[in-house]
Amino acid sequence: MTRASQKVASPRVVCIEDLRPLARRRVPKAVFDYLDGGAEGEVTLRENCRAFEEVTFRPRQSASPGVGLRPCPPLLACPCRIQPSDALGRRGGGGRAAGKAGTAYMLSTISGHKLEDVKAGSSGPVFYQLYLMGGRAAAEAVMERARVAGFAGLVVTIDTPVSGIRERDYRNGMKELISGSLLEKIPFLPQILSRPGWLISFLLDGGLPALPNVVIPGKGPMPLVDINAALARSAVTWADLRWIRDCWRGPIVIKGVLTGDDARRAIDAGAAAISVSNHGGRQLDGVPASLRALPEVVAAVNGQVEVWMDGGIRRGTDIVKALCLGARAVLCGRAYAYGLAASGEAGIARAIEILRADLERTLRLLGCPSTAALDRTWVNVPKSWEWS
């Protein structure tokens, strides 16, 4: 066991917030801020977590003990473009850890890991998150690869017509760190050399490769330096979604919906599930917390497709509140990313273990027999949240 994994396994790491300082100590500042930060004033980032505090529980005491989470835990690992710290998990480590913990994993388009390797390494369901950067020909090729590799579904993220401005990244010089000349990288040496454990894992993992899943016909894998410009040219339209549905033919999750109108459009475009998400507060700052947007979307969908949500999940109580407001599953981004940055696969496993134990305990404390029995009657929601 490495020192980093001993730390995450320590009895003092009792909640996700305890993983955050470990992550901060293990990775360079620029990498930590990339994981931790949000867009512009980070208002939506903060709101995502704060909204959970506004919802309170209505427990039913002295109920008979519940059976818990079965048949399957409503917890999935979000697609996260965590290229520089992805390296901490070794090739496909995120998918492997999630699979071992019985959780589905979503591989981002902007991962340095080949989708076939991630799928082969994971014992659980894996989804491929699709951006259209690279154009339709590249998308068609990756969908075919994902189909052959046995991916469970496609997650199409629709909230990224251009990358949000994450001010911490600009201040930290993330652009120069990734795409600058050797001379421009010199100022980063002290923070990188002060994290030797991270540096070794990062180099063993192949450093910053091109994107092996965005293969441009006639050109090869897209270089990392081209990502932001490519994203700005690849907004996903409703017409694109219909085209994707025709190409893919398997289940499609549309991620990044925040209103009832968009939810209805997503159903028309062929979504099998909708994920209420504001990209963890990393895109348009000033949109509502995902939890606040959830009731409107659930009402608009009216049971036609499953509704999932992500944004601000740090505790099992958060998961239970989201399920009470109509989500069928939640996706975790930073919760597992802190674990990954703190200690690779062991850190992800610890994060999932914490959330699952929290979830089971919360159900017992509520007096609720299973996640399937959760609904609005188990919570108090502020009057101002009501949507009809």
Ligand SMILES: Cc1cc2nc3c(=O)[nH]c(=O)nc-3n(C[C@H](O)[C@H](O)[C@H](O)COP(=O)(O)O)c2cc1C
């Ligand atoms: C470092 C980082 C990278 C992300 N990269 C992607 C991505 O490539 N594709 C995507 O759809 N969402 C991406 N997201 C958003 C997550 O999938 C998810 O919506 C968000 O993290 C949920 O909020 P939470 O971090 O509070 O759990 C990223 C989030 C983080 C923190």
